[in-house]
Amino acid sequence: MRMKAHHLAYLEKLMKRTDLSPRSTLILARRLARQIGLARESWTERSSSDRGQAKDSDFRQKPEKNKKIAAEKSQQLLDSLRNIGERILEDDKFLTKKYGFEGLCDILQVNRVHRLEVRERVKHSERLIATLVFVWAFEDSATVLSGRRATELKGGPLYHALMQTLKRAYTREAK
Known part of the structure; x- marks a missing residue:
């Protein structure tokens, strides 16, 4: 469900x-990352729509100007998503130590069956969030995975935030 722009701004302000507790901040980061992803889809859709296909009447009237605005807004949202990813990477060791495996699995909504699958393999990980979200793709597996393999999913909000952070890092290295 997409949220209105002022709600997104409110989440960013929060x-x-x-x-806020570290737990609340992590939950908020997931919520914000999810909403940013949805908002980016909407802006990307607007920027790529033809003059006749645009749902928004303003976009039909000034398509080139509005495509530019949509592209800029999409880029701003992408930057926000990257910032969330950077913050998660910075706090990962601390959060792992503070909440441990079960606590982070609860926050990230990892299915109990998947917890059993990875518990021994990640036993000594100092960065459980990155491991559970990015390597194993078990974020939200309690609600959306339902029989699919994690490699088919790779679509949680923190996964996308971490992916954009890594893309930024590799782009910087390439320059």
């Missing part, structure tokens, strides 16, 4: 608060 992320800047310093009085």
Whole structure:
């Protein structure tokens, strides 16, 4: 479900608060990353739509100008997603130590069956979030995986945030 722009701005404002618990911040980061992904899809859709196909009347009237605006907005959202990924990577060791395997699996909504599957393999990981979300793709597996293999899913909000962060890092290295 897509949220209105002012709600997205409110989530971004909440992320800047310093009085939230680390657990609340992680939950908020997941929610924000999910909504940013949905908003990016919407802006990308707008920027690529033809003059006659645009649903928004403003986009039909000034397609070139509005395509540019949509592309800029999509880029801003992508930057926000990357910032979330960077923050997750920075806090991963701390959160792993603070909440442990079961606590992070609860926050990330990892299915109990999948927990059994990876528990021994990630036993000594200092970065459980990156491991569970990016390597194993078990984020939200309790609600959306339902019989599919994790490699088919790779679509959780933190997965996309971490992927964009890695893309940024590789792009910087390539320059």
